[in-house]
Amino acid sequence: MYDLTAMAAWIEFAVRWLHVITAIAWIGSSFYFIALDLGLHRDRNLASGADGEEWQVHGGGFYHIQKYLVAPDQMPGDLVWFKWESYATWLSGFALLMLVYYLGANFYLVDPAVADLAAWQAILISLASLGFGWLAYDWLCKSRFGEDNTRLMVLLFVILVGMAWFYTSVFSGRAALLHLGAFTATIMSANVFLTIIPNQKIVVADLIAGRVPDAKYGKIAKQRSTHNNYLTLPVIFLMLSNHYPLSFASEYNWLIASLVFLMGVTIRHYFNSMHARAGNPHWTWAATAVIFVVIMWLSTAANVTGADREEAQGAGLRFAQAEGYPEVHDIVMGRCSMCHAAEPVWEGLHWAPKGVRLDNAYQITRNARAIYLQSGLSHAMPPANLAMMQEGERAAIVAWYEGATGG
Structure with missing residues (x-):
């Protein structure tokens, strides 16, 4: 028994470490390219025909970076695709979800005081919700409603609030916030796997063939990348939330999770504006601080202890x-x-x-x-x-x- 339990704990640790490593790689490359694209100087008539350029310094070296909207005369054979970071992050995260919350459903996923579910029922709800998230999101993006990105993002926020309430109504507080993060991360990874990369491949193929790519592919990829940009910080918060009971062990945990998404928007808006040289919106930090203070207050306004019975039952x-x-x-x-x-x-x-x-x-x-x-x-x-x-x-x-x- 000792060996099996210790081995299971070490396997969980190894998968968690892998998840953190791949997440750092994905988030790092994503943030870098967002900052790079927003900061390109596009007001220069470049002899190379590039759309924009930027000079950077790092680690004692100078880097001259140019972005092309059309394929070069000779397509490089070692073109790097930034996709495996995303795939590996989701796969390792899902493996961790199975190891901790599915195999340990009676300990971490199910709280009889919230919903008296069998382990298999809770696991099915978990899987179905992740699939529902992507299908609903993708359908909205492709619908006429999704043509207005601002309107679409407002509706997506409403859906996330609804999912936060749903998860806290069926799972333990710890599992609820973790699942909201997994729900969002699934949308982000599916954006890369099912939309952004396929669209980029279509554009590259057209450029190599000398055809003018349909602008819709770039527009769609841009929309999904923008969503991923604003969702990244809330996902990090939700993934770390299980270490901080003040975030999940509260009657208002669903509202706390919802406000976290607003903090993600204010913080990303500040950095996006700075990278694009569009001013210095200091108000975003004030807004973030106000939201965080509200979250702090909500975390102690009421205390939900979960199952509070004296007699043991179930497992x-x-x-x-x-x-x-x-x-x-x-x-x-x-x-x-x-x-x-x-x-x-x-x-x-x-x-x-x-x-x-x-x-x-x-x-x-x-x-x-x-x-x-x-x-x-x-x-x-x-x-x-x-x-x-x-x-x-x-x-x-x-x-x-x-x-x-x-x-």
């Missing part, structure tokens, strides 16, 4: 009935609950770290795996062993968990 019943549970219950209540409680008594703490409560039977059995990994197999908790947990107590936790799971 936790197995752990409550396992041999050694009474001893483990006393260990956790004595060593952990002073911090992991609705009202922590440890000085300086005002809420349970990461939203994890261990102050009643339901919460202890629901978080059995985390207790096993953090305080049984490892010495991660209590931090610096401030609660003076003994080795015998850690051994009791291991014996209890492995006895309950057949290890």
